[in-house]
Amino acid sequence: MKKLQIITVEVISYFFILLFCYAAISKIMDFENFTTQISQSPLLSTFAGSISHGILALELVVCILLIFERTRLLGLYCSFVLMFLFSMYIYMTLHYSESVPCSCGGILEKMDWQTHLIFNIVTTFIAATAIILMTKPGRKYILITIFLLLTFSLLSTVILFILYDRSEYMIQKENNFTRRFLQHPVDLEKRFILTSDFYYFSGHTEDSLYLGNTEHPFDLYAIDATFKKMKEYQITPDQYDFLFKSSKVQVYPPYYYLYDGTVPIIYRGEIGKQRAKTVSHMQNYFTQLQVTNNNSFAVITYSKQKNIQSLGLMFTYQKNTIVKPEILEKIHDGVFDTDGKLLYDPAHNTIIYVYTYKNKFIVLDTNLESKKIYKTIDDISATGIEVVKLPDGSKKMKNPPIIVNKNAFVYKGILFIESPRKGKFEDKAYQKSSLVIDMYSTSKQQYLGSFYVPKKAGEYKTEFSISDNTLFTIIGNELIRYSFAQNITQHFISGKAENLNKE
Template sequence: MKTFKLKLVECTSYFFILLFCYAAISKMIDFENFQVQIGQSPLLSAYAGAISYGVIICEILIVIFLSTRKSRSIGLYSSTALMSAFTMYIFLILNYSDFVPCSCGGILESLGWTEHLVFNLLCVILGITAVFIADNNTGFSKLSITALLFLSNVLCCFLVYILYINSEEIIKQDNNFTRRYLMHPIIEKKISSLDNPYYYIAGADDKNIYLGNIKFPQQILVIDSAMVIKKKINIELDIKEFPYRKLETKVAGKYYYIYDGTVPIIKRGLLSSSKPQTISLNDAYFSQLDVINNYNSFVLRTQSSKTKNLLIASLRTGLQKNKVELWPSFLRKQTDGVFDSDGALSVDSENGNIIYTYRYRNEFIVADSTFKVKQRLNTIDTVSIAQIKLIELEGSKYKLKAPPLNVNGFSTVHRGLLFNQSYLKGKYESTKRFKNSKVVDVYKTDSKLYIGSLYLENRNDTAVNDIITTDQFLYAIAGKQLIQYQLNQPLLKYLK
């Protein structure tokens, strides 16, 4: 029996030697990729540099300790503690991360995060068993062994947790600005239940709100201001006619538009008709589109065929030949011209102003319907430079080295007011409230005026993902719910 126990300790030691030796060597061989994986972690990206070196050093030291009988006990304690730290990290990823990144590579590449968690737990149990057997033979009491194991494992788990908390502070919340929350700017009025969670807002007017659907792109759901579903418009479209990949719909005035910028094609139809007509084909590829108020003019976000930078373009239809014009000075490049210029495009239907809100920096652009930039204004946070880390690939292509700092999310504009969702928490704000809501900041688009902010609460743990405003209401979608909010005086007084 004693021989079996000693053999178990030896086999466990050889297993950890093999595991950590392979892990350390594979990380060193592809060190840049390993740093990128750590940098893309939503929990530890603020410490990617130090952790990438620290993990390799720890693994090499553990291999050295396990290789000799005199230090084997230290190696087993260290192996168990390090596997506990990895287990804690995976637990945080699965339960508290904004997103779950790709799993690690190497010998365990085929395992998902849950399988990794089980594997690590088994390694911890194996390590604890080996420690008890090894230290019992050296005269240590069970109480002493238990205390050392508890302290080393808990300390390592606590260290991972502290790194996670501090990384969250550095990446998301160290942003020295203060919001002004308005007194009852909106009041919830009614809720309409939707049959699936794939809806987005395609348009609205004083009488109706129009919802497109990601899963059923040829369908528009019409809901009136009393929050009663009126009808579904089923658009007749031959999906075999073109290689459609990203069909979207938009409603403006009496028309709906169904389009796919990857074809590229734009079709238009009356809301009273299910048969749209093609008004643009192969004029310009685009990733975003909005309608300017004469219904024959469009603003597009496209990409330069030469520089690959994101560009704003205008498209006019209804002429003898459709006219496309590029506006290369509209967006301003900071680093790569793609990731740093990403953002949300919208049009104020009341005055035709074009608004572009950058995703990764505190700026939005206001231009008139002739594409003349009137103002470049700032949101209230302090991120003026997009915090993006890139790796250059072959062919002048880039990929993200670490998750970028999201600054702005969805937005909508109406009568000179921009409603902009912010990802950043200001000073003195409740962390719990911030996590359970979407914060929307409201700005004037004709002056440097921040009006104030409001909360849009999560619904059944589902966050709001799209909004639109009319003269009376703000509408929001959260999962399978469409929520109608009444606009109150703190906001109404600013609507032109």
């Protein structure tokens, strides 16, 4: 019986030597990919660099401990702890994670996650069996061994939860800039080739997607659900003897709005009808506009009193514009350093402003009150913009700034930001051929994950919009429609937002 126990322990030890050697060599041969996979884990992403090296070192050390009879018991305890940690890691990934990355190599990587979990649990019990077989005979020693195994299991679980909690904290609060990519978040549905790359998104109705065109600013284009034909509507304003410089069209059912903040003027017309009536003229100059209802608009304007780009409200029934220069944060010039994207979420009646050159966005109500400031996961908190004044009195940026948030769109309480910056452990070549879109809650400080959308390498004309749980992109002259997977749609919240919690 004693001989059988010795043989069983030796077989189990050799099994773990082969297992850990094989796993370690597989990881070493594709170490960059292994580190990247660890970085995608919501449990360990912040510590991907140290953990990837640590796992390799532990696996190789355990192999050495198992080879020699004097250190074999210690090696089996280490094997037990490692396999228990791997089992808990998979369990937590399956039950607490939206994305399910792989962090194994070779044959083990081909297993599905349930099979992998069963394999790890079985090997954990095998390691425990070998330890018990090496224990001195007697009830007392067996109980001590079982107590030690339970203690190591508990400590391993606590350590894993601490790592998870710390990783979440660093991602959500300390801006460690490690993205978590969701698995298969979008599915390609339809493509439509546009006649040029001058198109932009104007809005949606229940049955159509609307586009504007900067080359033909008085035209509105509609594409139905079949994605086969585009219908053109010409817009005829009731007055148009102005010098238009930056005209755009925005759809807010049942109307469309043609506007130009350099005139400044806003027209309104019924969707499908050619005639557009002036609803605001010479009220206030603006650079961006969002229709918040059919009688009011959120705008980006300029406060001469405070010398700062500002958020404001305009109304069709009054001449005065409400300007609130205190909302945006002035660091240098008050114009370039406050650049950003103005958005409106009709499902939550919230106005969002996303800064272009720093890792912040602002959430407000439709009165531009209840200001909440949240951070993105990027680590650039200051713009670093240098502004020079030209002889003609105009100003320009001395050097090209780092763009933190390129494009943005808000839908049902979720802010989608296209970020051109590369995060930790991300493949540079792959990022160049994709849009990287990060997701945030607009009701609390929470990063929800990221996903890639393919694009042509070197194509810089990109834009996206969301409607009816569907993602639309314009990449150059190509319009593409994607359907969202459940790991994204589960975050959408219809109806008025609840109380917003400040960071």
